Amino acid sequence: VAANFLGAGTVVTPVTSNSGIEAAGSFAVRRTRVGSPFVISGMEEAVAAGGDHVMGFEANGGLLTGTPFDINGRNVRALPTRDCFVPMLAILSLAAIRREPLSAIAASYRLPFAAADRLENFPVETSAALMAHLRASDENLSAFLRPIGDVAAKSDIDGLRVTLSDGGIIHFRPSGNAPEMRCYVESKSETAALDLLKAGLNRIKEWASAR
Template sequence: MAPKFGTSGLRGLVTELTPDLVRAYTSAFLTACPTGGAVHVGWDLRPSSPDIADSVIAAVLAAGLDAVVHGALPTPALALASLDAGQGAVMITGSHIPADRNGLKFYTPSGEISKDDEAGINANLTTPEGTGTGARIDAGTAAPDAYVARYADAFGALALAGMRIGVYQHSSVARDIMVRVVEALGAVAVPLARSDIFIPVDTEAVDPETRAGLAGWCADNQLDALISTDGDADRPMVADAQGTIVPGDVLGPLTARALGARHICTPVSSNTLVTRMAGFDTVDNTRIGSPFVIAAMETALAADPSAKVVGYEANGGFLLGFAADGPAGTLAPLMTRDCLLPILAPLAAAKAAGQPLADLSAALPPRFTAADRLTGIAPERAGRLLNELGTDAGARAAFFDGVGAETNVDLTDGLRVSFQGGDVVHLRPSGNAPEFRCYTESASTVRADELLAMHLDKLGSVLNA
């Protein structure tokens, strides 16, 4: 599949992300979007990322702009640095997908590019590269230090005091930052499974082997919780003391509640428990992807600049739209997917309440989700299946046979079908890779897992036939 824009920027096979293509997309971004006179550049720990970064930097310099080079850095830390400077940014990352793929995420001085910006970039791909001579600036450690300080200052040195927190480091670009932050908040950090080989951790679909490993690490190290992120650290992973993963769309409501948010923006795929929680005035459901969540947040803020609005995705990435009070200080808005806030806020809330993280989660309305994906699925085949199921009630009845009578069909993003009794099945092709995702929701974890296994099997039979 040729490189293209999806819900998280440009993605494609490394072999297809040639220097010429990368320079062309970077030049188009610089032509179509404001930059504030400089572009900050960071990358994840994939083997291909430094070379791709060289092509990005060359295009920035040729445009006569300064390139502020941060090196390996979490996406939200790069975004924070560029936003604070009022300048643009390019992050080289393929996020959670395998190392044979990579990509680019673009930021203007006001944040992530919009879908309109994306169209402008595509329209300018044939623009000749400039012949300027911008300056290359070494950013040093200012950005990671500021990212750590953001949370150390807001939560304070006692927020996690007395806790033992495992840090599954693997190849996350935030693996050292996570250790620094939990120690700054008073916890004992226990680094685990650092890897020199890139591991594509998908926080929405953690494989059974990894799940079993989490439980073993928690038991062996007497952990109160275990944390991690995906490759570029815009998605969190949190497990309780038993090694059970707390889903991202549970971390989201817990974080929103801890921050005093009143207006929630979240994709239609997220757990509906948030609609049953007290304290939230509005829940807006969007298409899947941070650009759509951000657009909804911006709409809410345009209507009421004082709105206490946040966004989160089912993968756990959390976006803060207002100045929120932490236990020890204020958190400035950061409207890009962040991993640290939805890790720290629930853990600090559990610590303040004197209860385990598992008890904090168990007190929420009883709605449970499961998600996984099929890989190697051609987008054309996925599209044909969704079109058939979305337009033909008979085809849906046959495909979902055994679940129950359908009560609602939602085509906001993919196909989301609700059934009598409360079960939900959501089918959607990935926007970034040849994958097909299945999300399920029910009143018990057992039933959500049953629905997931059942429909992944059906999807495999149909899509791989």
């Protein structure tokens, strides 16, 4: 919403952010690893490549701008640090302009349903072993996910993010600062997303217990 309100040309966001962002506006999208330092670095790369109206955000909140933006006739300087006011003002302004409730504006984007959870007290060495196993070959990854679905595509930017043949997404990512294994999913409905999340976490536990 903020990207469209600001007229962003490039949006930089981690790979864990909703995949529907690519279709949510006319802006280009750059995906990064999780963490604001990586988002800032991605914005700098976009600016260096000649990008204009560059902004970024993380899924857990905060908007960053890598270039100046004109907002209601005023030039707002770049603010490459997480800010909460711009997205709030953006969506409230848009609601006033459209004379629509926030729920209607959010629903208009038709983003996939997303869910995430984690396995706590999951040994770091087990997380590392699982990721190494899944990355070792396409056969390993396909066999691991066979009870859940068929692999259509994958991304290895931060953890392992897999697009399934039915359009669902499942993303395995060890925590960078705690003994936790995280799982992020997207699907066409809330029920399907929660089912996929449960299945993903169960596969992790099954693999770990079979070692």
